[in-house]
Amino acid sequence: MGLSAAEPSKTGLTMRGIAIGTYGEFPDHAPLRTMAPRGSDIDPDVPDMGYTINDKAEVWSDNILDLYEEAASRQWSATRDIPWGDLPELDPDIEHARCFVATVLSEVEMVAADFPAKWLWLINHDFVEAKMFPYTQVMDEARHTVVFRKRALANGGGLGRASAVVERFLQLILDAQSYDEGSALMHLPGEGIVISLFRAGDAIAPSPVEQQILRLCTARQRLQPLPGGLSRRRAGGRLLLGGLPRTGLPPVVQAVCGVGVLRGSGALRGLRLDALAGTG
């Protein structure tokens, strides 16, 4: 008691709206490693959950609360929000081509969910806002996998072939020894290719249905966290996961990214990779 009531904003009760009094204070170092909500009374004998990301500087951005709300507000349904019934019958060659691209996209989108999910649990629950934002990425990318699977099957074309080359690249991301290494591979060359496919696919889309799919997916790509803790969306400060366990970027990753200045973990932190990625 003694707490002033939260003020809903025009859009509703946001995370920033409940950052009231001591609940709006974020510790520099999490004193415990539990799932107890920050600010709650905690039994003295709670178990240790083993989080390894326990410092605010490793995961925090001043606008992380707002990024989470934006990502949450952009949620959509691959079932309801695509006018599947309006998908026109296409020339068989065009349908085959669209289905091939949909197959590749359904394949590669899943790594953008699996990869962050592999690392996120390590973040201390005291920084719950910094965990919530990347979890929206997991949900969004899983939806992308589904919407392209649906596109391949919606018009009678069916799925195409999954190639070993693509699978090996996805394995490289998933098996990366550090978050930064995998993130550099996924968010720069990987997402760069995906965004190019989205934009090209939109430009030559045979129907508004295909455009709707690609535009809804593209909106998320602009919010992706980038290696070094930066966001494509000009986060304004250091963003999550910049300090996850790292081994430095191996030369192959630097070469793939085409960024010669990325020498080890330190250099990555201060670089505006969103500018390099060409989106924003």
Ligand SMILES: [Fe+2]
């Ligand atoms: Fe995606």
